[in-house]
Amino acid sequence: MEYRFNEIEQKWQGKWKENKVYRVSNDSSKPKYYVLDMFPYPSGAGLHVGHPMGYIASDIYSRYKRLKGFNVLHPMGYDSFGLPAEQYALETGQHPSVTTEKNISTFRGQLDKIGFSYDWDREVRTSEPDYYRWTQWIFLQIFDSWYNRISNKAERIASLLKIFESEGNKHHVCPGDKAYQFSAEQWKLFTDKEKQEILMEYRLSFSAYGEVNWCEALGTVLANDEVVNGVSERGGHLVEKKKMRQWYLRITEYADRLLEGLERIEFSDAMKEMQKNWIGKSQGAEMDFAIKNFSTPLRVYTTRPDTIYGVDFMVVAPEHELVSQITSANQKDEIEKYLTYVKSRSERERLAEVKQITGCFTGAYAINPFDGREIPIWIAEYVLAGYGTGAIMAVPCGDQRDFGFARHFNIPITNIIGEHFTGEAANPTKEAILHHSGFLNGLMMKDAIGVAINKLEEMGIGTRKVNFRMRDAGFSRQRYWGEPFPIIWSDGIALPLDAAELPLELPHVATYGPGPDGEGPLANISDWVNLQDKKSARRETSTMPGYAGSSWYFLRYMDPKNQNAFCDKKASDYWGQVDIYIGGTEHAVGHLLYSRMWTKILFDLGYIGHDEPFKKLLNQGMIQGSSRFVFRVRNTNIFLSSNRIGTAMSEDEKSSTGLTSLSSEVDQIHVDVNMVDGVELDLEQFKKWKNGEFAAAQFILDQGKYICGVETEKMSKSKYNTVNPDVLVDKFGADTFRMYEMFLGPVEQSKPWDSKGIEGVHRFLRKLWRLFYDDLKGKVWNDEKPTDAELKVLHRTIKKIEEDTERFSFNTAVSSFMICVNELAEMKCHKKEILEPLLLLLSPYAPHISEELCSLLGSTISPALGDSKGSVYPVFNPALLVESSKEYPVSINGKVRTNIVISLDASQADVEQIILQNEVIQKWLEGNAPKKIIYVKNKMVNVVI
RNA sequence: ACUCGGGUGGUGGAACUGGUAGACACGCAGGACUUAAAAUCCUGUUCGCUGUAAGGCGAGUGUGGGUUCAACUCCCAUCCCGAGUACCA
Incomplete structure (x- = not known):
């Protein structure tokens, strides 16, 4: 009896599905455990071998926890709103819901083959009205909230109204517009519209004007990705910044709590670092410098007010409003030229190219308030308008970038740190004693910071200031395929829909092109947009961004069918935090920050009982593609094996190709990795590839072989380096595929995909099979009593597998299984008492073969089912290893x-x-x-x- | 430029708290079985020198230093590769 993996896998997958073996209940006496994958966007390209990496890891862990006696929630769903489906619709006219549906079923088919233990009854799709109804509902709760900085949590707008009516806003500075200051009496005198405008400045989701990438020629707003070098990616049309009404989430109000929460969760240090940097909290001071012959002062933000005597120049962002006013007559042309230059550069260019130093003197001078020195004011692209005050004081002896700037423009450098400054490079130390620093002389820099700020405050020209670099999150898109906002605009006031009116379904549109004035496609449906019963009332026509639905999906899994709430509090209290969340690092500052914010809001409003969604995060590495190339002599049909480039030619080669040397220029062309064995190209397949585009190819070979070039790149269709898991599963089986993906290396590590080792893992499973059944002899397992040596092998494996699984070291676990089977085979051990526990250990990794062999052994335990009472996981007995x-x-x-x-x-x-x-x-x-x-x-x- | 990862045989990787570097696999080479192939099994496989052999000696974890009885592991410097980034004052 041989190992027929295809039959076995089909059989068990069918049984599991039929009996809903992986359905999980919210009501169990067992301890709970929540294992979550980042759900995929169902792209048209289907699954490639990189996707299942994390899914296999989480599936192993889920199955392991089930065997250990936990009630495991392990769901899967689809983040099914998104731009690609809409672009496809724009090209083909197919409704995004149709293509999305199709893509999902492809994904599902591919996922099913791998034998995952998801509870598919809990599947969610963010584009289903049943789901986005609650996304809209949560949005309304956020809209109806403000952040109380005194109680340090989100509260209802009603509580804010009460405060305004009794005391105005003196204790609650307006986060949106600090200029708002009013007493209770004044509040009562405001018109309804004025009141609504003020409330909008407090709301946690709010509407305001913001800049977008506007493409006049296309009549549409573009995403950053769609803009290349200042023109649209498609068509190459000019793109400019345009102010439009947008929705935002006031995530800045949560900055401190998002930082604080990091202390309580298990994210990698790198991930925490990324989030911290993104939030970018800094302590410093804002201070005003008088400008010579000008009435308005220049306000700068600095973290180092101690270096005030070392300021040799000022740098203002080119966009700063003062620039045009302070520029002197003789610098005007220079400044104009520089501004034109800056405008021509995209933000990306401004940020990426730092080697060349650019800037321009305005002709104006600021006055140092302490020693009266005149300080030249420059503009430079490295200072951004959006951060701090858009202006900095430059201290070349202490800041490397300021130092480079001073050197480049021959600005004299003042040394305030004595021998700590060599004149060769800036020294950003805080540990130096200050020189040439007036009232700060002799102080240690880090002590001088506080002294300087106190002095500034005393003089009334500066204040202590905490700055965050994070900005509020843009929350609207001028697109079709997203959640419609449950908002009606009437006379400039945003009115929320009643919860009973949800879901506000996406209406069907005739075309997916943009609406008038840069609005989204929804603006084209006047029946839908304009409400008959209310004159001048108009629906919001933009839709929510991709991250709306993914900011709370982990909660819906807990109670996916609930028609009365996004998730019953009982359900979220039972499941609580996601115990382990597995996914890539690309969401570090997007999804992982937004979902943390949404969780905190829902917690503040009392809908859930925890304020951090993910207890532990495991970052899977990226699977890169290993691309293969052929080398074609330019303008010919002659292809050189990679190691023949520039080598000498034989007479035969010369006569057959007509070439005289191999040193002419060659073009490197991607070839499909599936027609290359290792690095050797299959010439016949190559000639047939792309409908015979290369049918007439001639080859210069190396020892009869064509050797391809190799490079590691991102896995992508256009590079012909994608590997479809289906092919491997069909050829070797899901169990082999699962174990091979894990055997490749640590889950956290990025690595190029290579299928060549998969046979080794397959051999291992066949060897395991032969411990039970011989191809010729049939059944070989028996009920004999194991020896001490055999027990030792088993228990050493139990210990190792449990340790490795717990620390997500799946690659070493697979190798331990191999060692165990190698040893048992050598000992000719076919004893049920040894083999049965081994199958249980193996079942999270290779569930099908384990289940089959267990059932053939007549085992009372099904690895897939576990046991209703508790743990069936083999228990390590240390005494056996003494x-x-x-x-x-x-x-x-x-x-x-x-x-x-x-x-x-x-x-x-x-x-x-x-x-x-x-x-x-x-x-x-x-x-x-x-x-x-x-x-x-x-x-x-x-x-x- | 900054931040975070990472450099170990022909290849993927192992060595978890400093304690036998190269587990496990791939590949390769040789052999057994077979008419042949597949499958399976056995042997060898870091490099160099040496020995008929068992073995012995030396080098060796990007590079150069350091700490230690002992360093892939810790410290300093440096080079290279990958990923991310919003030049954050």
């Missing part, structure tokens, strides 16, 4: 020279005696006494001579 002696490596001066078996309870003296009698050691000692003998119990012995 040894009385160990073969110690004995080294001389750290270099191993021999191995000696020594009893484990030997003392230092015992060991020294044994060692010194050893022949090899004596040879090295040459009759001398050792200086020292180091004996580390259970590790090694080192003799120092």
